[in-house]
Amino acid sequence: xxxxxxxxxxxHWVLVRPAGEAPPASGDCPFCPGxxxxxxxEIVAYRKDGSAPDGPGWSVRVVPEIDPYFSVEREVGRVGVxxxxxxxxxxxxxLIIEGPEHDLTPARMDEARWEQVLWMxxxxxxxxxxxxxxxxxxxxxxxxxxxxxxxxxxxxxxxxPVIFDDVRRQLIQCREYYEYKRRCVFCDIIRQEVxxxxxxxxxxxxxxxxxxxxxxxxxxxxxxxxxxxxxxxQALTPDAAADLAALLRGHxxxxxxxxxxxxxxxxxxxxxxxxxxxxxxxxxxxAEDFHWHLEITPSPDRLSQIGGIHVxxxxxxxxxxxxxxxxx
Amino acid sequence: xxxxxxxxxxxHWVLVRPAGEAPPASGDCPFCPGxxxxxxxEIVAYRKDGSAPDGPGWSVRVVPEIDPYFSVEREVGRVGVxxxxxxxxxxxxxLIIEGPEHDLTPARMDEARWEQVLWMxxxxxxxxxxxxxxxxxxxxxxxxxxxxxxxxxxxxxxxxPVIFDDVRRQLIQCREYYEYKRRCVFCDIIRQEVxxxxxxxxxxxxxxxxxxxxxxxxxxxxxxxxxxxxxxxQALTPDAAADLAALLRGHxxxxxxxxxxxxxxxxxxxxxxxxxxxxxxxxxxxAEDFHWHLEITPSPDRLSQIGGIHVxxxxxxxxxxxxxxxxx
Numbered sequence: 001x002x003x004x005x006x007x008x009x010x011x012h013w014v015l016v017r018p019a020g021e022a023p024p025a026s027g028d029c030p031f032c033p034g035x036x037x038x039x040x041x042e043i044v045a046y047r048k049d050g051s052a053p054d055g056p057g058w059s060v061r062v063v064p065e066i067d068p069y070f071s072v073e074r075e076v077g078r079v080g081v082x083x084x085x086x087x088x089x090x091x092x093x094x095l096i097i098e099g100p101e102h103d104l105t106p107a108r109m110d111e112a113r114w115e116q117v118l119w120m121x122x123x124x125x126x127x128x129x130x131x132x133x134x135x136x137x138x139x140x141x142x143x144x145x146x147x148x149x150x151x152x153x154x155x156x157x158x159x160x161p162v163i164f165d166d167v168r169r170q171l172i173q174c175r176e177y178y179e180y181k182r183r184c185v186f187c188d189i190i191r192q193e194v195x196x197x198x199x200x201x202x203x204x205x206x207x208x209x210x211x212x213x214x215x216x217x218x219x220x221x222x223x224x225x226x227x228x229x230x231x232x233x234q235a236l237t238p239d240a241a242a243d244l245a246a247l248l249r250g251h252x253x254x255x256x257x258x259x260x261x262x263x264x265x266x267x268x269x270x271x272x273x274x275x276x277x278x279x280x281x282x283x284x285x286x287a288e289d290f291h292w293h294l295e296i297t298p299s300p301d302r303l304s305q306i307g308g309i310h311v312x313x314x315x316x317x318x319x320x321x322x323x324x325x326x327x328x
Numbered sequence: 329x330x331x332x333x334x335x336x337x338x339x340h341w342v343l344v345r346p347a348g349e350a351p352p353a354s355g356d357c358p359f360c361p362g363x364x365x366x367x368x369x370e371i372v373a374y375r376k377d378g379s380a381p382d383g384p385g386w387s388v389r390v391v392p393e394i395d396p397y398f399s400v401e402r403e404v405g406r407v408g409v410x411x412x413x414x415x416x417x418x419x420x421x422x423l424i425i426e427g428p429e430h431d432l433t434p435a436r437m438d439e440a441r442w443e444q445v446l447w448m449x450x451x452x453x454x455x456x457x458x459x460x461x462x463x464x465x466x467x468x469x470x471x472x473x474x475x476x477x478x479x480x481x482x483x484x485x486x487x488x489p490v491i492f493d494d495v496r497r498q499l500i501q502c503r504e505y506y507e508y509k510r511r512c513v514f515c516d517i518i519r520q521e522v523x524x525x526x527x528x529x530x531x532x533x534x535x536x537x538x539x540x541x542x543x544x545x546x547x548x549x550x551x552x553x554x555x556x557x558x559x560x561x562q563a564l565t566p567d568a569a570a571d572l573a574a575l576l577r578g579h580x581x582x583x584x585x586x587x588x589x590x591x592x593x594x595x596x597x598x599x600x601x602x603x604x605x606x607x608x609x610x611x612x613x614x615a616e617d618f619h620w621h622l623e624i625t626p627s628p629d630r631l632s633q634i635g636g637i638h639v640x641x642x643x644x645x646x647x648x649x650x651x652x653x654x655x656x
Binding site for chain 2: 217218
């Protein structure tokens with residue numbers, strides 16, 4: 001039984017989720033064409049030849065994650081546990097399989113492929129935001145050197161019934177800046193960085209790729225749309241998609257050429273679901289003060305948090321019991 | 329040249345600090361008795377026999393860290409960089425060498441030793457808080473399995489000119505709770521957990537050790553003083569110190585008995601420096617709403633952040649330059 005638990009001293013959320021069964025080891029990849037029956041039924045796919053769902057013929061295919069962190073079947077609603085808060089992990093965890101080729105990497109994906117992936121990001125965001133129980137969605141793309149369990153290229157969509165901790169911090173900070181300046185902080189950053197040039201990696205008609213002023217790790221990079229918009233899924237145009245695809249291709253090729261071919265994680269930050277019930281005044285100025293963008297950071301090998309939501313596979317009650325017993 | 333830089337979109341601080349020279353490798357430990365000349369001059373030591381500073385005869389010895397993250401020589405003052413903020417990393421980084429024995433581990437330190445270490449924590453906090461340029465101090469104790477560079481047991485004191493991001497989040501959350509309830513959230517947690525028992529590891533006259541409701545990782549544990557106080561260095565009494573020493577000894581022996589003898593980090597959270605200039609009303613209710621405590625969490629092997637301040641050893645300008653050059 002999973003719980004989404006709120007820590008009352010820091011305000012962060014933790015997904016407490018007892019470790020599930022590991023999927024059986026298998027020599028062949030469940031994401032390759034011909035193995036469609038080994039995933040849950042597909043949610044949607046781009047198929048150019050009118051091929052049937054759950055068979056070959058797709059170029060991008062979306063499936064629910066097996067043993068998902070969040071899923072739609074669960075009930076909605078906050079529950080108090082004494083002074084604590086918990087929420088059932090209602091939401092969705094989907095995998096966007098980026099192509100039929102098993103060994104494709106972000107550095108070798110061509111622009112047409114990236115464009116398709118970006119349109120699928122848009123489609124999934126639009127569809128999931130129809131559910132008012134979903135408050136926030138992040139799309140992440142991890143790259144690990146060959147050797148990890150599944151190397152077939154995919155992005156992960158995680159839709160949750162709370163605001164991601166990391167997003168909430170941005171929203172609060174952006175709103176404070178906006179209330180003081182009446183300008184979007186990201187727009188001001190773009191203006192300053194483009195003029196300054198020192199931290200700019202690449203400037204294109206629609207985007208700027210830069211290393212942020214307070215980068216948390218070497219080679220952290222942000223891709224910011226030069227035109228203000230709070231939501232990726234509303235703002236993507238064919239021109240912008242082509243421009244972004246070329247930028248992603250170039251950036252990932254660059255990363256792959258760095259010493260050690262570093263692992264990384266790309267996160268798409270877009271506005272929370274404005275169709276969800278919000279607290280009064282909660283994000284009233286979100287359209288003006290938030291600015292969708294991508295962040296690409298070197299990533300640890302083990303997934304222990306998503307957007308600031310920590311994932312803990314040992315329930316605290318069980319940990320305490322084991323520690324009490326081990327004390328003697 | 330190090331900078332402490334603030335990210336305007338999340339509000340976090342990053343210490344940008346070009347990688348220093350690694351200390352020369354050496355077969356013998358600079359923290360062992362007889363090697364005192366290999367550290368910077370000691371700040372203070374407990375010496376029972378009146379032995380001279382920087383020679384043997386000590387039981388606990390405090391030295392500045394070589395190549396410190398923060399140091400007192402630097403100038404004070406915030407500087408704007410366009411819309412960004414930076415602060416010189418004025419402060420202190422000190423190592424509390426916990427005993428002359430090279431191979432001592434937290435699991436094998438006896439209660440008398442822990443008591444001495446706790447009193448030294450208090451002494452350093454009291455002394456450093458005399459400097460109004462220091463706003464916040466964390467003391468951390470990392471344990472790694474044998475094989476890391478320096479195994480001699482020590483704690484690290486990090487005093488900084490800003491509020492640690494992790495502490496700031498606690499202060500904000502605690503104040504919100506207090507403003508609503510007129511009670512300390514930690515006091516309420518203690519009351520609920522002691523009654524509930526399920527997550528309690530150990531209850532002593534002065535403390536409760538528990539696994540927090542929203543533990544971020546397996547075996548995360550908090551040690552909370554049952555008597556409300558915001559600052560460790562004001563609250564420590566001989567009775568409490570003896571009680572806490574016994575609790576730490578038992579807990580670390582328990583951790584060492586877990587499968588794999590896990591690495592961990594202990595952090596002492598105490599109120600920020602109330603002698604520092606605070607913004608009006610900033611932490612006006614801190615004595616009522618903050619509650620000092622210890623948190624013990626499994627730790628990653630590489631130190632990349634302290635109290636939420638990330639440490640980045642590649643300046644963003646240099647990273648951008650390298651990425652621009654590698655783009656082609």
